[in-house]
Amino acid sequence: MFLSRMFNAIQLSPQSKTMVELLDLNEKTKKHGLVLTPDDVKTVIISRNKVLRDHGRIELGIEVTKELVEVFSTSPYMDQDHYVDTLNELHEIFYYLRNETEDKIGDMKLIHMMKDVFDGPCAGSLELLRSKMEEFAENFRRDMMRRESLFEGDE
Amino acid sequence: MELDNTQDGSRSVSNIYVDRSQLKRSQYVMSLLQEGQRVGLINSREAYRIQAGIIEVLQQLIRRYTQGESTSVTSETAEGIMVSLMYAMDAYALHFMEPEEAIAHLKSENVKTMHAKGVELLRQYFEDAKQLYQDVKKMKLDVPVDAYNMTIDESLPVFMNNYNIIFEAHNTMASIDYPLAIDDMRLQGVFYIKQYLERLQLETRFCHFFSHQDLMYVLTNFGKICRFDYRIELFNIFELMMNNAVFSLLSGGDVNQVRISENQYNRLNRMLTACHADQRAAVIHEAVDRLQEALQTDQALTRYMDLCRDELIQRVNNATENGSLERLVIREKEEREKPMVLMLNENERMSDVQMRKLVDRIMESDNTAKKVRLIRDHFASLHDYLDLLNSGCLFGDEYHALFATFEDIELAIFAKIVFYEEMRGDVRDFPDIVADGAEAASEWETHYIAFMQQLDDERIAAIGRLIDDIDYEEISFY
Numbered sequence: 001m002f003l004s005r006m007f008n009a010i011q012l013s014p015q016s017k018t019m020v021e022l023l024d025l026n027e028k029t030k031k032h033g034l035v036l037t038p039d040d041v042k043t044v045i046i047s048r049n050k051v052l053r054d055h056g057r058i059e060l061g062i063e064v065t066k067e068l069v070e071v072f073s074t075s076p077y078m079d080q081d082h083y084v085d086t087l088n089e090l091h092e093i094f095y096y097l098r099n100e101t102e103d104k105i106g107d108m109k110l111i112h113m114m115k116d117v118f119d120g121p122c123a124g125s126l127e128l129l130r131s132k133m134e135e136f137a138e139n140f141r142r143d144m145m146r147r148e149s150l151f152e153g154d155e
Numbered sequence: 156m157e158l159d160n161t162q163d164g165s166r167s168v169s170n171i172y173v174d175r176s177q178l179k180r181s182q183y184v185m186s187l188l189q190e191g192q193r194v195g196l197i198n199s200r201e202a203y204r205i206q207a208g209i210i211e212v213l214q215q216l217i218r219r220y221t222q223g224e225s226t227s228v229t230s231e232t233a234e235g236i237m238v239s240l241m242y243a244m245d246a247y248a249l250h251f252m253e254p255e256e257a258i259a260h261l262k263s264e265n266v267k268t269m270h271a272k273g274v275e276l277l278r279q280y281f282e283d284a285k286q287l288y289q290d291v292k293k294m295k296l297d298v299p300v301d302a303y304n305m306t307i308d309e310s311l312p313v314f315m316n317n318y319n320i321i322f323e324a325h326n327t328m329a330s331i332d333y334p335l336a337i338d339d340m341r342l343q344g345v346f347y348i349k350q351y352l353e354r355l356q357l358e359t360r361f362c363h364f365f366s367h368q369d370l371m372y373v374l375t376n377f378g379k380i381c382r383f384d385y386r387i388e389l390f391n392i393f394e395l396m397m398n399n400a401v402f403s404l405l406s407g408g409d410v411n412q413v414r415i416s417e418n419q420y421n422r423l424n425r426m427l428t429a430c431h432a433d434q435r436a437a438v439i440h441e442a443v444d445r446l447q448e449a450l451q452t453d454q455a456l457t458r459y460m461d462l463c464r465d466e467l468i469q470r471v472n473n474a475t476e477n478g479s480l481e482r483l484v485i486r487e488k489e490e491r492e493k494p495m496v497l498m499l500n501e502n503e504r505m506s507d508v509q510m511r512k513l514v515d516r517i518m519e520s521d522n523t524a525k526k527v528r529l530i531r532d533h534f535a536s537l538h539d540y541l542d543l544l545n546s547g548c549l550f551g552d553e554y555h556a557l558f559a560t561f562e563d564i565e566l567a568i569f570a571k572i573v574f575y576e577e578m579r580g581d582v583r584d585f586p587d588i589v590a591d592g593a594e595a596a597s598e599w600e601t602h603y604i605a606f607m608q609q610l611d612d613e614r615i616a617a618i619g620r621l622i623d624d625i626d627y628e629e630i631s632f633y
Binding site: 004006057099103107 | 225232233
């Protein structure tokens with residue numbers, strides 16, 4: 001618990017690195033009509049911290065948050081009205097997937113996979129994305145167990 | 156490691172004292188930081204710098220752990236890596252003779268360097284442990300003691316092959332069953348394994364002072380005295396050998412003797428009973444000294460035997476006062492001819508397919524008498540019977556009906572299995588053991604115990620006599 005507090009608690013003053021870096025992303029996302037205000041950034045970070053705590057994870061930086069913003073801003077299904085809520089939900093799905101795939105898939109690969117499914121079969125539906133990702137995690141774990149039992153058989 | 160090496164538990168460096176009793180072997184650096192701050196050897200700014208340094212190394216290790224693929228890990232993983240990091244830091248701090256010296260290094264060196272040096276030390280200890288393991292393997296005793304053999308042949312290689320110095324240095328990895336005479340279970344990781352191997356090597360070297368026949372003599376008679384199958388029990392071989400060597404000396408035997416005659420035992424019993432506890436301690440002390448001298452034990456073994464000596468004194472005092480000396484002194488137990496040697500041949504077992512077919516037929520049958528007949532006609536091997544009983548194809552009264560067709564000898568064999576724990580090392584008679592019951596591990600055992608309990612006393616006694624006639628060693632239960 002003490003590690004979680006130490007790593008996941010992020011300073012959110014207007015001058016903090018996190019705030020500046022996330023607001024800087026607006027330069028890239030505004031061409032897609034997506035902008036985060038300082039208050040939005042606070043909401044996203046507070047929600048991210050809660051997700052990390054709920055999923056029992058230690059996060060070293062905000063690279064994942066930045067990547068989610070950048071990658072998903074190019075989706076045709078993102079709109080300014082639901083921007084913050086969508087980002088919060090994407091964090092939730094991402095860290096759920098990290099746990100369920102037992103850290104066997106890298107961050108970037110996972111984010112891009114989520115984006116492909118979100119834009120493709122889910123047509124921008126977060127509920128569908130969640131259920132597709134749950135399905136994926138289940139299959140992934142099953143395959144992993146099968147591979148492990150094959151290895152055990154070799155011994 | 157002995158931290159408290161001065162009389163008042165403190166030592167001064169530049170007039171500042173560190174209280175050794177406040178230091179913890181398992182969290183050495185943390186306790187140094189706390190104690191260092193308490194006595195004023197470390198100020199709060201320095202403590203903060205060290206802690207921040209530790210967190211920085213932790214971050215680097217986590218990135219290394221995820222191989223740059225991810226910036227997050229589960230809390231358990233992070234905590235595990237943190238413990239491993241501190242374990243390496245402890246290794247570094249512990250290699251200084253004095254805690255003040257360690258504190259001076261904590262203050263002057265950067266954490267990353269100290270961690271790297273700690274890892275290097277762990278690597279050396281691991282290499283030492285590997286070498287020790289090779290030595291122990293070479294001198295391994297030829298004894299049919301499962302825990303001893305499995306520990307050397309299977310468990311220790313698990314450690315040697317899987318120990319992870321960076322991310323799980325604190326993890327002992329292997330489950331070590333064979334108990335040492337004296338073991339420090341507070342240690343973890345390579346510190347534990349290294350110490351375990353050092354002691355196992357000393358113990359094995361001691362056992363090699365005696366002939367193989369003498370070793371087997373002690374083991375088999377120990378099993379008989381305790382009424383258990385010594386091959387599957389957890390006990391320390393060295394301790395038995397050392398104790399008996401001391402008893403032999405005390406009762407007029409030669410130095411490298413472990414065999415004790417009835418006369419010697421009686422003499423020993425008389426002498427120890429007549430003594431006061433202090434006198435007993437003195438004679439055992441002297442006998443151990445003589446043993447060490449005669450066997451020309453080196454410094455390490457001598458010191459280890461000294462540690463065991465105190466344990467032996469305690470045991471002898473307890474046994475003498477409780478009148479249970481005959482269970483401590485291993486001597487030849489009259490070898491009564493076992494009239495029954497069971498031939499339980501693996502080849503007599505039926506194939507899995509046959510077994511499944513029969514179990515299906517038994518399940519389908521709706522008549523108890525028919526079920527029992529099917530079983531009695533087709534089952535012969537003990538292993539098959541155990542498979543059948545564990546398959547759960549019988550219900551309630553059907554168990555009773557099956558057991559009712561068993562001869563005494565068959566019931567006796569099952570008693571060896573069901574009442575094993577109760578009969579091992581127990582002084583009660585078999586009828587008392589049956590009456591008191593046992594903890595059943597499965598449904599059939601519950602029914603078996605109930606069945607036995609309703610038999611008449613005479614039959615139970617007859618079964619009990621048969622149990623004594625069955626040679627344990629001929630039965631491989633599973």
